[in-house]
Amino acid sequence: MNLLSISINHRTAPVEIRESMHLSSEEIKQFVRDLKGSFFNEGVIISTCNRTEIYGIPVNNDVSFSDIRNFLIQRKPNEKISAENFQNFISRDSMRQLFRVITGIDSMLIGDNQIFKQVKDSFTLAEEMQFVGFLMRRVFDSAIKTGKRAITETAISEGAVTVSYAAVQLIEKVFSNLNKKSALVIGAGETGEIAAKNLIDKNIGRLNVTNRTLERAERLASELNARAIPFERFKDHLHEFDIIISATSSEDLLLSKKEIEAAMKKRNYASMVLMDIAIPRDIDPATKKIDYVFYHDIDSLNIIVEQNLAKRRSEIPKVEAIIESELDSFFNWYNSLQVAPTIKSLRDYFENIRAEEIEKNLNRFSSEDREKIEIITKKIMNKILHQPTVELKKTAESGISPEESASRIGIIRSLFGIDSSEKNNPE
Amino acid sequence: MNQTIDIINILIPFLYIITFGIYSYDFTSGGKRFENSKRIFLFITLFVHIIYLILRTIEFDHPPITNVFEIFTVLAFSISFSYFVLELLTDIRGTGPFIIILSIMFQILSSIFIEDLLEVREVLRSNLLGSHVFSALLGYSGITISAVYGFLYLTLYKEIKLNKFGLIFNRLPSLEVLERLSFYSAVIGFVLLTIAIIIGIIWLPRAFPNFSYLDPKLIGTFLVWILYGIGIISKITGRWRGKKLIILAIIGFLLAIFSTMVTNFLSRSFHSFY
Numbered sequence: 132m133n134l135l136s137i138s139i140n141h142r143t144a145p146v147e148i149r150e151s152m153h154l155s156s157e158e159i160k161q162f163v164r165d166l167k168g169s170f171f172n173e174g175v176i177i178s179t180c181n182r183t184e185i186y187g188i189p190v191n192n193d194v195s196f197s198d199i200r201n202f203l204i205q206r207k208p209n210e211k212i213s214a215e216n217f218q219n220f221i222s223r224d225s226m227r228q229l230f231r232v233i234t235g236i237d238s239m240l241i242g243d244n245q246i247f248k249q250v251k252d253s254f255t256l257a258e259e260m261q262f263v264g265f266l267m268r269r270v271f272d273s274a275i276k277t278g279k280r281a282i283t284e285t286a287i288s289e290g291a292v293t294v295s296y297a298a299v300q301l302i303e304k305v306f307s308n309l310n311k312k313s314a315l316v317i318g319a320g321e322t323g324e325i326a327a328k329n330l331i332d333k334n335i336g337r338l339n340v341t342n343r344t345l346e347r348a349e350r351l352a353s354e355l356n357a358r359a360i361p362f363e364r365f366k367d368h369l370h371e372f373d374i375i376i377s378a379t380s381s382e383d384l385l386l387s388k389k390e391i392e393a394a395m396k397k398r399n400y401a402s403m404v405l406m407d408i409a410i411p412r413d414i415d416p417a418t419k420k421i422d423y424v425f426y427h428d429i430d431s432l433n434i435i436v437e438q439n440l441a442k443r444r445s446e447i448p449k450v451e452a453i454i455e456s457e458l459d460s461f462f463n464w465y466n467s468l469q470v471a472p473t474i475k476s477l478r479d480y481f482e483n484i485r486a487e488e489i490e491k492n493l494n495r496f497s498s499e500d501r502e503k504i505e506i507i508t509k510k511i512m513n514k515i516l517h518q519p520t521v522e523l524k525k526t527a528e529s530g531i532s533p534e535e536s537a538s539r540i541g542i543i544r545s546l547f548g549i550d551s552s553e554k555n556n557p558e
Numbered sequence: 559m560n561q562t563i564d565i566i567n568i569l570i571p572f573l574y575i576i577t578f579g580i581y582s583y584d585f586t587s588g589g590k591r592f593e594n595s596k597r598i599f600l601f602i603t604l605f606v607h608i609i610y611l612i613l614r615t616i617e618f619d620h621p622p623i624t625n626v627f628e629i630f631t632v633l634a635f636s637i638s639f640s641y642f643v644l645e646l647l648t649d650i651r652g653t654g655p656f657i658i659i660l661s662i663m664f665q666i667l668s669s670i671f672i673e674d675l676l677e678v679r680e681v682l683r684s685n686l687l688g689s690h691v692f693s694a695l696l697g698y699s700g701i702t703i704s705a706v707y708g709f710l711y712l713t714l715y716k717e718i719k720l721n722k723f724g725l726i727f728n729r730l731p732s733l734e735v736l737e738r739l740s741f742y743s744a745v746i747g748f749v750l751l752t753i754a755i756i757i758g759i760i761w762l763p764r765a766f767p768n769f770s771y772l773d774p775k776l777i778g779t780f781l782v783w784i785l786y787g788i789g790i791i792s793k794i795t796g797r798w799r800g801k802k803l804i805i806l807a808i809i810g811f812l813l814a815i816f817s818t819m820v821t822n823f824l825s826r827s828f829h830s831f832y
Binding site: 286301303304305306307308399400401402419422423425427431434435438 | 727738796799
């Protein structure tokens with residue numbers, strides 16, 4: 132199958148090049164308009180912060196990788212970019228790349244579950260632009276099936292692999308249901324915001340935000356439907372919180388062991404989780420000695436992240452096995468598509484020769500023999516073609532590898548010049 | 559019939575071991591392959607076990623509660639049965655191995671030493687005794703399960719505190735859930751033990767006119783009952799929680815085991831029936 136693809140990704144290019152090659156959906160739409168008909172009959176463009184990839188079925192055999200590469204570079208010029216920043220794939224390799232991307236094993240963050248949706252969205256966009264035909268649809272159906280299988284049959288996307296998710300995972304090991312819990316996020320910067328959003332995703336009962344600049348806390352609080360607490364007063368409420376996440380840029384400790392001890396006494400030692408995700412730390416690590424206080428800092432959260440990443444890495448061979456089995460079933464289908472036209476072309480090829488020769492020599496036979504010669508030559512042709520036809524039909528059956536089947540079909544087509552004769556006589 | 563009972567007697571420990579194996583595999587691998595089938599396997603094991611208990615009752619003309627090894631098989635059954643009900647109610651499926659292993663221990667001891675008793679002391683042929691023993695055994699199952707969840711709570715508590723994020727951390731439910739499971743099992747155990755004690759007190763003067771209120775069994779049972787009573791009240795009033803309560807549940811369980819051992823094997827109590 133003549134599926135071409137080029138990829139610029141986190142393995143081939145540094146972040147500044149990847150950023151410069153990133154395509155917005157408007158840009159993708161324009162690209163599709165330009166690519167359609169001139170380079171590709173059908174295709175899909177995927178662009179995320181870590182990769183830009185173009186897949187397509189070329190309009191003819193003259194379209195090369197460098198054509199597509201130059202097409203991209205001309206429209207997104209960057210001095211630093213070179214051919215080495217690209218990976219090129221064709222046919223099965225091209226599909227394998229797509230399957231690796233959608234299953235997350237090619238992602239920077241292995242098993243990243245956002246990529247599945249991003250690939251699906253890219254396909255939908257291509258569909259809207261009528262850039263998707265019969266073949267691309269089938270390719271992407273297989274890709275989506277592979278992605279789903281990887282998620283359900285392996286642990287490739289399991290476990291938290293970012294510090295803020297690891298914090299949530301830890302919190303959930305202490306509390307069963309967050310919707311009855313109250314949380315305080317100290318620091319309304321980027322890290323604090325992510326932590327707060329993760330808590331909202333987990334249906335936290337009451338969310339409170341505090342920040343040195345109150346306006347910033349108020350802005351985040353109103354965005355997340357939370358309560359903003361003035362920084363000077365948050366310590367008066369410490370005992371009310373089951374979870375405290377601190378992510379400020381403060382140079383000094385904000386919460387001492389004594390303060391937490393007092394809060395614990397006030398709340399009758401109901402469990403409290405302290406997540407210190409600030410560098411330098413905001414909460415005195417000695418608080419971990421207090422009963423029912425679960426104190427964790429970046430280092431301990433990183434242990435969880437590393438463990439989960441290692442587990443995901445160990446799942447890669449399982450995902451690769453799924454990819455290969457899905458590639459096999461795709462190519463079985465694809466080759467079966469090729470079998471019937473090949474048989475027809477082969478028979479047409481022989482029939483043309485036969486008819487031509489009969490036509491040329493028709494006058495040599497008497498009128499009563501002409502019918503007989505017609506029957507005899509047809510019988511000879513059928514006998515000659517019987518075995519190749521049976522063998523070709525077998526290639527569409529299961530049990531024969533897609534490569535073997537493709538090579539048999541290829542040999543027949545090239546031996547009898549079927550492709551070239553079809554090109555010379557386009558129907 | 560006797561032969562069938564003997565075969566099932568040998569079969570049951572193996573069924574528990576296989577069920578334990580499946581639960582343990584699922585726990586360690588973290589996979590979902592046996593998520594439903596392990597439950598079916600536990601059900602089959604319990605089904606065979608209850609058939610065995612019924613067959614014994616019919617064949618030997620008394621419920622299997624007249625000596626320690628008969629009681630062990632009922633205890634093995636009631637522990638796993640209580641867990642099965644708890645799993646169905648809460649849908650927390652990961653803690654099975656820690657409980658089923660207790661059934662294995664009791665069942666193996668029972669399968670090895672149990673005898674085909676036809677002669678039973680007249681005093682033990684009483685309906686009141688039957689209800690006393692069954693409620694007591696279910697009660698003990700309750701406090702056993704409570705202690706197991708308590709032990710898991712303490713282990714997970716320690717792991718989280720010490721930043722150890724291993725198998726226990728990854729597979730067990732949250733501390734809050736473990737605490738709740740331990741507490742509910744203790745409450746059920748306490749209620750059933752209370753029933754057992756009441757029936758016992760009604761039946762005791764009729765069966766053993768010369769009994770003493772200072773009998774070690776009565777003192778031991780009373781202590782266990784008081785301990786659980788204190789724990790439950792402090793939890794309800796919000797005075798105690800978490801570790802403190804869990805440690806109390808474990809002490810209660812150990813005391814219950816100790817008192818049973820003392821009364822059965824060491825002292826001369828009316829309650830010795832070894």
